[in-house]
Amino acid sequence: MSEDENWRPVVPTRREDVLSEKFQPYLREAIFPWLAKQARVERGWVYADFFVEFQNSYRNSMGFHSGGYHDWKNKVLPFLRKLNDKDLTNLIDFGLSRSRYRRGNDELESALSNGGSAWTIMPWGTSANRLARRVAPGVMDTVRPVLSAQDSASIKLQEAWQDAYGVDPRASTAFFHAVVAVEIAALSVIEVGTDEPTMANLFSILESSKPKWQLVFRDNEKAPGGKTLAAMLRTLWRGHGSRHGSADYKDATLEEARAALILASTLVQWFTTGVVIKADD
Known part of the structure; x- marks a missing residue:
């Protein structure tokens, strides 16, 4: 077994090879540490700016007010645990689109892959990422180099993807x-x-x-x-x-x-x- 291969239960659960677009509770908990970094949580507190910018771009009020300062553990996390899959998917995608350091998103990709998510991370523009539906590993290995290039054709191909x-x-x-x-x-x-x-x-x-x-x-x-x-x-x-x-x-x-x-x-x-x-x- 290679070092990069995901761990699999020794007693099969029949969920090992099932991909889902939903964010099950176990997957959400694995993603929250990455999301905390995007929102810039410090010492357990976070400004609402990240969420305010998201809800404005999303054009859907989620209850965050500009200038607010929130308790990450006792207020924001309970809110995120109850957030519907559509809104959470878009929130994660928004966080990726703002991230300017692709290697910093390896933590999220690992959580998605290990958790059986149908979502994966793909290059977007010159330095950011976006969520995209996962395709067969062999196909991804073939297309990822051209999608990661920075020539005009490859960037247009990213849009198509x-x-x-x-x-x-x-x-x-x-x-x-x-x-x-x-x-x-x-x-x-x-x-x-x-x-x-x-x-x-x-x-x-x-x-x-x-x-x-x-x-x-x-x-x-x-x-x-x-x-x-x-x-x-x-x-x-x-x-x-x-x-x-x-x-x-x-x-x-x-x-x-x-x-x-x-x-x-x-x-x-x-x-x-x-x-x-x-x-x-």
């Missing part, structure tokens, strides 16, 4: 941001010679009889790199049915948006790490 897996999913918006992220990454590598390039301009370049771009893999006439890349881009672009209005318009589903996001993550990673290269003359 938050819209697909965050606290308040917006499928059509997630799909849109995923496409834009790929456009940024692709057009930063491949020049198309137009003033206002889009992904559609890439197809003729990549699908020509002698494309000037290929993948780092060994090229083969049965699976030419340029055309394979074009097919992946076209799948994402054509699959984005909610990009234009029409009489039969439909919003993207979460399943569509999340599938598009995984494809987009691969494409952004390829364009930003040198997998897409110029073909030999």
